[in-house]
Amino acid sequence: MVSFLAIFFLVSLLLVLSFYLSVSSRTLEKVSVYECGFDPYSDARLKFDIIYYLVAILFLIFDLEIIFLFPFSALLFDLSYSAFWVYLIFFVVLTIGYLYELNSGSLDL
Template identity: 45%
Template sequence: MVDLEQYLPILIFLFIAAGLSALFVFLPMGVSRLTGSHAPTAEKLSEYECGFPAFDDSRSQFDVRFYLVAILFLIFDLEAAFLFPWAVSLDFTGWTGWATMVVFLVELVIGFAYAWKVGALEWD
């Protein structure tokens, strides 16, 4: 039978983490309501990320270039996320790690050149 007392510190840690998370989320909202800084206006509630008003119907079509830009961003963001650990551990991975990363970067450059050639980076 497993001794469950060894899991008590983990359980305490989870309760403290959940409590602090709730505190960081709900305390600023409560303070803003109490101090009067929560005053929604038409300007504050306007669109700020996408630049056009929300649709009435969620199934409405819009330009596919939003998806293309998001996918390209994710691809090149992941590239940067892979480059740092690779650069830090290059002395452990040796020539095999270096060759693998060169193949990875060549694939990304080919993908970037293709996206540039087909005009995925153009915004009219």
């Protein structure tokens, strides 16, 4: 109970201190909406390039594949040799896919 109160007090203190001690300079550019690389004050019905969708999908794919590597790193020394080779093949395929996307220019904006 004492540790819960100490943690609650510390979190509250840090939250209040960060609010009062932070430096903020709000300008029109900083508070304006930014989305997809377009001027936020133009027409909302503008067509934009498909590359934004492709980059988002590639990010999700590689992000989810990287998440599969965390359990492997936690259990590295407890796995059998066959599980190690399966993960190694998975990592090689992931690396080949990343290098293909990098060389094809899909990640260039």
